[in-house]
Amino acid sequence: MSEQVKRTELNDLGEFALIDHLTRDFPLQNKSSVKGIGDDAAVINNGNFQTVVSTDLLVEGIHFDMAYVPLKHLGYKAVVVNLSDIYAMNAQPKQITVSLALSSRFSVEALEELYAGVRQACDYYKVDLVGGDTTSSLTGLLISVTAIGQGEADKLSYRSGASVGDILCMTGDLGGAYLGLQILEREKQIFLEHPGVQPELKGHDYIIGRQLKPEARYDAIEQFAKAELVPTSMIDISDGLASEVMHICKASGVGAYVEEGHVMIKPEVFQTALDFRLDPITCALSGGEDYELLLTVKPEDIEKVRFMNDIAIIGEIVDAKDGATLHTKGGNIHPLQAQGWKHF
């Protein structure tokens, strides 16, 4: 009889549970470690102000498909998704490191393209590339970016700061990045079956741009500073609105409702969802990769938010026992469900 070794599959846990599980036993030892795992970024105390650190891996075949992602866009996006995490702390990104693992299938010229995109993001967001590592991989391309930012201790926004009665807000609009991916996937399939056919991307510039060249909402952070508004909690919307609302609820020990009719979805995103026979609100709730910000503000700050550009009030923080729910246009109440991703 052979000895039984316990084996738990990765997808039995899922991404968030996996990280929680693996890092549950790491107590913080240094006084300067203000915030460890469990927010958009780690926070390190430096006396005068605080250093904010975020890191992400992008893997070919998992997060991007070289068939339709230009390398320059990929370099740009790899930086932006990390900057978005720093802004989501109400902090300013200042430095990045970029590490690559890549196979010999890539040429130096291809990497120059990738770095041209990194450079463009550095210029636009005024961050400095200060380090990195380059190594080979047996297959494909992997990009690891770490962003380092600065913020004032009493102005950082954690996921855990929301209180009952706070107003739930979002920047921009949702669902576009997900539908951009659907269009690119559809055209790739058509191309694979009929190599002569040119891709039909016309009229979808906005949606495809949301997928290939997302931007991080530095402008929202600037508006908050000007209005002397510190969000009580904030998170960037990388995995879909539902998942992010639930993150804030869990970290803050609260519930929340989202008014379906108030979630910002652009008309062309709405129409494209219908063309794909998808429910537009589902694309917004579960689509991901839009890199907008979800935040809560104190009720007395509601007038400040009303006058801000490109920010919508979409719901309210409620008691934990009421859970996280969607109030539909039809007057029904559904529990929010986080899809997140399940890559394993």
Next chain:
Amino acid sequence: MSEQVKRTELNDLGEFALIDHLTRDFPLQNKSSVKGIGDDAAVINNGNFQTVVSTDLLVEGIHFDMAYVPLKHLGYKAVVVNLSDIYAMNAQPKQITVSLALSSRFSVEALEELYAGVRQACDYYKVDLVGGDTTSSLTGLLISVTAIGQGEADKLSYRSGASVGDILCMTGDLGGAYLGLQILEREKQIFLEHPGVQPELKGHDYIIGRQLKPEARYDAIEQFAKAELVPTSMIDISDGLASEVMHICKASGVGAYVEEGHVMIKPEVFQTALDFRLDPITCALSGGEDYELLLTVKPEDIEKVRFMNDIAIIGEIVDAKDGATLHTKGGNIHPLQAQGWKHF
């Protein structure tokens, strides 16, 4: 006639030249960016003191072979190699982030083993795990670690600070990690050919330990602080002594000679090299992965160094025109040659 697109292969450039090439066009924009690419770590000014950041990728099949690297050791080593970069700046590591890309071939239990090693390194070196990202890969395991440290502005040691007349020193001993790898590779081959045969690792504990569970020289940094010694330049010996001497020479605009007879090589490392028909000094010069420190001190500090534990004086900084050379035991002078790695 088809259009010619220029294609330069990655191995036409090599690792160091590739990084230099790709990052040559990234001017630093933020005042807080004290040091960007080109040292063991980036340096960020925080007023009171400086934040030091280093990042590394470890790729399965390139940097480690799961056939003989236990996951716990791998987690430990992935942390240590980054801490070594922080110590090489004469700074104290405080936080780390650990990101993983892995295929579904790994179980949750396997990852627990890996994190047990990360945890052990965090405990031993008193650093906090504060972030990371976990994602899937199509093949194998990739670990990306970023270490964040603190140092006083006037006590950091850059690669660029060596002056003619400075004394060249190293901690510990070299060549062990490389020979440890040779032993593990040999036993793997024997096992593949004769699956019944048990590996012959007896008597090689030190050498195999150097490969599987290296340590970073925090104790050397402590000695420097106690002796009020600030190395004029410092680098960790990750790619072999020759490569690191040349990095200091290039960054400082100087030359250097190394006395072959003064380079520390343990008797059992020496003997194992001979058993493999390898030249022991070549293992020290080009072997890599020992994670000792190479440093220079002012001539007037030589007495401080003489009384330190486990530090050897191995040469001197000379004029750039004299280049980087090895003075052999036989009285000959050879130019040092950096092998570094060429993974592509």
